[in-house]
Amino acid sequence: MRSAALQRAALTLAGAVVAVLLAFVVSSAAIVIAGGSPVTALQAMFDFGETTVAVVNAVTQMLNRATPLFIAGLAVAIGFRMNLFNIGVEGQYRIAAIVAAFVGGQLALPAPIHLTVIILVAMVTGGLYALVPAMLKVYRGVNEVISTIMLNFIALSMAAYLVRGPFAGGQEEGLTTSTPPLPPSGQFPNANFLFQMFGLPAPRGTGLWGFLLVAVLVGVVIWVLLERTRFGFEIRASGLNGPAALASGVNPRQMVISAMVLSGAVAGLIGLPEILGRTYSYGTGFTPQLGFLGIAVALLGRNKPLGIALAALLFAFLDRAATPLQFADIPPSVVSIIQGAIVLMVVIAGEVTRRIALRQEERRAAAGAAAPAPAGVNA
């Protein structure tokens, strides 16, 4: 068995290497067509700057991007694990973000309690917003893909209305609006000490968002929940084989509701790294689309927390590379092609290696079963 695991690892490694190589071939073709040089492009992608400070800044930028993507991937994956397509993460996180930012802006509490309240408000709001499609599915048989897409539109418009209307706060100058700013007790301390621990300089600006640590914690909790608990087993069983889960005593209604609400609660956290770490309010410039990106991140990470973390880092790495590539005179549209090519190749390679590994496993099992049958089984 151990040797089998080793073999599997070698196979996946080979697949990953081939995927990256292929992605670079496809991207290079696109770059050459656009009149650039693939070598320059590669250099640009991996160019994190010349000084230690620049590298720290670049890494910070990447991690700050990866944090919400990771949480988004987790939120989507919880549903995907049981074949529940929560496309509504987009709407859930926006509605949760604005409500949490507004509530946080109204309160004056000691910092730890203040932050806990904001986080809880976000999770409850996201969970409640996800409860709607869950109830519709369980009691009315409404497909969750349809209902969550529709609820996304509602959430987007509602957030746009709230930020300009009832939840608007402070300055009326300018063209942007936002909720009232969070007091200092509602701002998450940065995590620059992580760099300082290694004797590196602190990044500039708002630094490394401290919410990264919360995200890691959430990742670990979700991993434990999905991989180690009865609840996680039932979620996975429902996803792998619904009728078998039903026959094993899993209550499908209860599972749909709890998985959907959990997914929505985690989705509620997606906007918090930005709000608690940099903007300290929900404004018109709030980063959109993270819920949809979360779908790609979850697929790439194969719905496993560790895989999602790595997928989020890959996405963040590619997003960060967008600017250096433009510095290298690669048109921004080619940057999107490169990103798409890498994701596509990784997914293809993953699927191919998975199939090869399955076939190998079947062969091994067949070889194991070919041993002579013990006599006298027949009673």
Next chain:
Amino acid sequence: MLRKRFGRLAVTTLAGAMLMAVTACGGGGDTGATSASPGASDAGAGSGLKVGLAFDVGGRGDKSFNDSAYAGLERAKTELGADIRELSPAGDGSNRGAMLQQLADAGYNPIIAVGFAYEPELKTVAAEYPDVQFAIVDAGSVGPNVTGLTFAEQQGSYLAGVAAAAKTKTNHIGFVGGPESKLIQKFEAGYVAGAKATKPDIKIDISYLGADGDFAAFKAPDKGKIAAEKMYQAGADIVYHASGDSGQGVFQAAAAAGADKWAIGVDSDQAQTVKEPELQKIILTSMLKRVDNGVFEFIKANKGGAKGGQTVAYDLKVDGVGLSTTGDHLSDVQAQIDEAKQKIISGEITVPETP
């Protein structure tokens, strides 16, 4: 979900490999072994003036707002010998702040942020780089080293409204906006006021392509087309758009709607920036928002040693906004337009900024 067991390893190893490569490269840069960053390497060829410009979502090629800004940048290149670098943000605009930082890090000064969406980010970044001069288009100054470049869109739109009302044969016109933000509402407010002042009983259809904050509405020609098609079918014969790249769809709808259907462009002289001849033909006029002038004047002033901290307003008085005359479709109503323009300049008419 057929990806249970082996996927994790695949992605693990892949991302591991990528991260290792990242570390290796970052480390290499650290020792100073590599050459200067590609963007900076061709600097110094001109006057030593390095101008950075960050586009709004939609980016270069929208034949409208962003392209107008770029025209100003290019003019700085030819007339002032500036070394220029322009960047487009990610589709969701999440790296606006990072782009400004990267331009500053690469030694660009001044740096122009195109679009009011940069306002919160610029506030932070400008404070981080007090030695760099910034400008922001469509927003007021947010720091001692930030110059605000604002435009009286409502005034130019008022003239567009006068032109549309004077030219319509069906007494029915339309307006297609991008996201329903305060900025785009300025266009709507001016347009409606101008049209109503000319023909009080005129029918005006208003449609926005997205909610406030939905910057994708600037990049959705399909949505623009559907919205405009509906208006033309309902009897409107002139549709004004303030929707960036989405305006392409409005023009297509006008061209497809048949004879005597017109569209009014925005920001740039779109009868010239649009490539397709059949679309050029249906553009009645464009509400010019001289972002190019604003950008160029800012660069020029900066070169002369001007510092930021104040907001420059471009209105009708300084020809910061106006109507284009390409195609000469407005000559019969030019007198009406000029009269309105004079009244605005003289203060006789105050154009509202909100609908």
Next chain:
Amino acid sequence: MSTSSETLKPARSAVELEGITKRFPGVVANHDVRITVEPGTVHAIVGENGAGKSTLMKILYGMQRPDEGRIRVNGEEVVFRTPGDAIRAGIGMVHQHFMLADNLTVLENVVLGAEPKKAGRLDLATARARLAELAEAHGLRVDPDRLVEDLGVGDRQRVEILKVLYRGARILILDEPTAVLVPQEVQELFANLRELKAGGLTVIFISHKLDEVLHIADAITVIRRGTTVASVLPGDVTARRLAELMVGSELPTPQTRESTVTDRVVLGLHGVTVTGGDRTVLSEVTFPVRAGEVVGVAGVEGNGQTELIAAIMGLRPLAAGRITLAEEDVSTWSTRRRREAGIAYVPEDRHREGLLLEAPLWENRVLGHQTRPPARRGPWIDRAASRKDTERIVAEYDVRTPSVDTLALALSGGNQQKLIVGREMSGDPKVLIAAHPTRGVDVGAQSAIWGHLRDARAAGLAVLLVSADLDELIGLSDTLYVIYRGRFVADLDPSQVTPEQLGGYMTGAIAKDQP
């Protein structure tokens, strides 16, 4: 066996199958099948479920290729690689489960996949004329412009037949066409078949409903255990004789053994009724299962067995009646609660209800036991204990696998089934519901599973055994019921039962209370 058709073999039979053999890994599905179908007749092929009828039809329709043997159509030898080849040879298939697009009209459905084109455009006018002509010629009344979703079952079947005719079929295969029809519709179908026959078409009619077969067929071929055992004319046989042919002349004799049946009722069904849609699929079923007793349920598939099991497992609600477990009424309990109370379940389709194919064996051990030790420890899944217990099952039940981390899908059917039986026997169940526990497994695994069931019975387990395998039923059961159209129609003693009785009850040839 009477082989009357052999004597009059004309030069050009419509279909002639000669020595058809088809093997699947570990199983021989068809063995030396010989059938001759005369043109312009309705030829019935009868046999029990699992006798090999559907494999044979798949071969004739080009969906599978025989390992041995020859197929001749209208006297010419043919080789079918795909159903397309069969269609070109004039063979059409009307499937038991209709393959129609609900949101298209009758006409659109008929032309779907064989669209008439004129200058590259769909030519519905020609198609409409052709459809009208076919419907007229064969008396198949349908409105070409109605949506299929608005049609009843009988109409849909006519659409399927028209679809086949439209593609030029002269030989029609109808797979259990009456299974979904009510009696009047059956009469209509038979009228249509007679019209088709009069029009010179040949119909191959697959069924196990003997009275219908005797009513409509011109010739009958009986299949048992994958091979043709008799070709008879309807006038020469009775329903009882046909049933006997289907089931076999000899039934297996039960193993001599001591009865372990106690008088303690573990599972009791009292007037259990289940409805599906507006039909009653299980009707007032009452019987006890005692500790140490194996209760067998025989019947042709689709007569309510699935619903019976689903009702006991809490997967389908009862319309009436109640179910007791050790004298406690469990009718309203959830599936989980029933399982925790000691009902174990070997499902009829292990891939559908029994396994997580893409999960390792030890996780499959957890399935259905996730609320009980050793799989559970507080809110956690106890991985170590689950693995260890899976290793125990692998050893005790002789599951051939490289390790307990192997994915379930890598195992052969027999080993998968042994794992399921081992799992369900874990945790001291009080009653075992076993549905077709040895279906599709090799002989070795079969006898091993039978051995385990006997041992469990001897240890006092109450077993409800639903099966289509008469060897299994007679070999294991202490009490044998026959289910027919959702009702228990006979209570038989497995050591006394005759093939005639069993076949008669199963096919409805003998009515209730007529021993």
